[in-house]
Amino acid sequence: MFKNLLQFWKGKDFLNQVFDDFRKMLDDAENMFSSVCKKLIHKQEVPDLKNKIYAVDRQVNGLEKDIRKRVVEHLSLQPSADAPICLVLMSVVKDAERLGDYSKNLLEVSELLSEPINKDRYLSLFDGIEEDIVDLFQRTRKAFIESDQEEAQKSWPHERKIAKRCDEIIKKIVESSLSTNEAVCFSLMARYFKRIAVHLTNIATSVILPLADLDYFDEKRKDE
Numbered sequence: 001m002f003k004n005l006l007q008f009w010k011g012k013d014f015l016n017q018v019f020d021d022f023r024k025m026l027d028d029a030e031n032m033f034s035s036v037c038k039k040l041i042h043k044q045e046v047p048d049l050k051n052k053i054y055a056v057d058r059q060v061n062g063l064e065k066d067i068r069k070r071v072v073e074h075l076s077l078q079p080s081a082d083a084p085i086c087l088v089l090m091s092v093v094k095d096a097e098r099l100g101d102y103s104k105n106l107l108e109v110s111e112l113l114s115e116p117i118n119k120d121r122y123l124s125l126f127d128g129i130e131e132d133i134v135d136l137f138q139r140t141r142k143a144f145i146e147s148d149q150e151e152a153q154k155s156w157p158h159e160r161k162i163a164k165r166c167d168e169i170i171k172k173i174v175e176s177s178l179s180t181n182e183a184v185c186f187s188l189m190a191r192y193f194k195r196i197a198v199h200l201t202n203i204a205t206s207v208i209l210p211l212a213d214l215d216y217f218d219e220k221r222k223d224e
Contacts (some may be wrong), residue, residue, distance in 0.1 A: 012186065013076045016087075017070070018067055018071070018089060019145060019155070021063045021066060021067055022063075022067060022089070022093065022096065022144075023145055023147075024063060024094040025060050025063050025093065025097070026099075026137065026140065026141050026144075026203075027060060027075075027102070027141075028056050028060050028098055029060060029096060029099035029100050029137070030134065030137040030155045031056065032053055032056050032057065032099075032100055032103035032104075032137075033102075033103045033106070033130075033133065033134070033136060033196065034040040034097070035049060035052070036049075036053065036106045036107045036110070037054065038104070038146050039107070039110055039116060040106055040107070040109060040110040040117065040166065041106060041119075041122060041130060042190075043116050043117070043119075049107070050107060053103065053104060053107055054104070056100070056102070057100045057103075057104055059095060060096070060097055060099075060100040061100070063093075064093045064094070064096065065169060066210060067080065067089060067093050068090060068093060071086045071090055072087055072147045074086065074151050077182075088198075088206050089165075091202075091206065092144065092202065092203045092206050094198075094201045095194070095199040095203050096199075096203065098195070098199050099196055099199055099200070102192045102195050102196050102199075103196075104191050105188070106192050107117050108188065109185050109188050109189055109192075111184055112181070112184070112188075113181065113182075113185050114179075114181045114182075114223075117182075117185075118182075121178070121182070122186075124162070125169050126165075126171070126189070126190075126193075127161060127163055127165075127171060129166070129193055130193070132158070132162055132185065133160070133162065133193060133196055133197060135158070136155065136158055136159065136162070136197055136200045136201070137200060138154055139154065139158065140155060140203050140204040141153055142203035143155060143203075143205075143207055144206065144207060147207050148207070149207060151204070151206050152204045152206075152207045152208045155186060155200070155204035155205060156201065156205065158197075158201075159197045159198065159200070159201040161209060162193065162194065162197040163194050163197060163198070165191050166190040166191065166194035166197075167190075167194070169186070169187075169190040170187055170190050170191075173186055173187050173190075
């Protein structure tokens with residue numbers, strides 16, 4: 001359905017503008033995530049990072065509002081013909097907006113740490129999981145923007161791998177002798193990483209799931 005609708009809409013100014021803005025949302029969210037990870041994990045100083053992250057987040061929020069406004073205006077003119085794809089767009093822009101929020105949450109973790117992350121302890125638990133999330137950003141962009149159904153299918157096992165690792169990290173932390181501060185911060189990071197992966201996969205799988213199953217891709221996968 002999604003691919004057929006994209007072909008039907010090919011060349012329409014409305015769709016082109018919305019997709020350009022949505023791609024910008026994903027690009028901004030990925031840049032936010034990568035910038036925060038540089039500071040939080042790799043201890044790279046990024047000048048004025050907090051203000052930059054919050055400025056980009058406001059930009060992402062603004063794009064979400066603009067897309068939703070255009071979708072509503074479009075539906076008021078064509079209330080039935082384009083409803084399915086408009087409902088998909090209304091759903092995925094919220095996922096994209098949440099990506100920015102979780103990157104802000106990760107930045108807040110860096111402020112909660114009593115001292116910079118011990119890289120060896122981080123790697124022993126997370127094993128570079130942030131790189132897998134960057135890869136999922138790229139897979140999601142390709143799946144949605146290009147309506148690549150094969151890439152959308154691949155996002156499922158990729159997300160499950162990340163989610164499982166995040167759950168295992170928290171179990172290890174509970175059984176560890178880490179300080180309270182480090183244990184709490186690592187646990188928050190694991191939860192935020194998992195949620196970012198879930199929202200990315202919500203977007204990717206929107207090209208292959210029925211409207212009613214959006215946001216429930218994990219339950220759909222288990223049923224299969």
